[in-house]
Amino acid sequence: MENLLYWAGLSAVAVNALTGVLDAGRKRMDLIGVVMVGAATALGGGTVRDVLLARPVFWIADQVYLIVALAATLAVFFVVRNLRLPPRLFLIPDAFGLALFTIVGTQIALxxxxxxxxxSLLGMITGVVGGVLRDVLCNEVPLVFVRGELYASAAWLGALVLVGLQALSVSPVAAAWAGMATVLVVRLAAMAFRITLPTYSERE
Incomplete structure (x- = not known):
């Protein structure tokens, strides 16, 4: 399980860095701006989780995470900076990053x-905070606050699936895969079919 968590965490850092670069690129940021957005997106959620758990911050305790975040940011920047990409392209890797970080965060909290x-809430926080920082730095309303397709709720559902399966004595590895699949399927289905939560509407 430790190996799975470690590699899932590194993958999540790389994928979230990619989404940060794609979003920052739409704002025509220079290299320093892109690096800041990419690093914040990749490392922000796990940092908040670790602070709340009074745990050593993961990328300070193991700088491999920081190296991966910076390397992924720079690689994506130089590969895609002259390409014309669909504006919503970052939403697909964002869904994968959400799934990976949610499960890693939940398992670490357990x-x-x-x-x-x-x-389960710390897992959701791990999954969504990086995206919140990305959107704020890019001067956009964070996806998690927008009245749109399921986002934080998809992460929380996946975290609850992980917790529930482990409570039923399912192996942690199998529970982790099931939780990741839940987040990813729900998020992608919500994007494809415009599935949203009920919203508050005040009667006039």
Whole structure:
């Protein structure tokens, strides 16, 4: 399970860095701006999780995460900076990053003895905060706050699937894969079919 968490975490960092670059590129940021957005997107959610758990911040404890974030940011920047890309292209890798980070965050919280509900919320926070930072730095309303397709709720559902399966004595690895699949399927289905949560509407 430790190997799966480690490689899933590195993959999530790389994928989220990619989404940061794609979003920053639409704002015509220079290299420094892109690096800042990419790093914040890749490392922000896990940083908040670790601070809340009073745990050593993951990319400070193991700088491989920071190296991967910077390397992915620079590689994507130089590969795509002269290409014309669809404006919503970043949403696909964003869904994969959301799934990976949510499950990694939930499992880490469980290993640090967080109660099941707290662990599921910390998993959701790990998944969504990087995207919030990306959108704020790019001067956009964060996806998680927009009245649109399921986002944070998809992450929370996947985290609850992981917690629930482990409570039923399913192996942590199988539970992790099931949780990731849940987040990814729900998020992609919501994007494809415009599935949203009910919204508050005030009667006049």
């Amino acid at each position: 290993e640090w003895q967080a109660p099941w509900l707290v662990a």
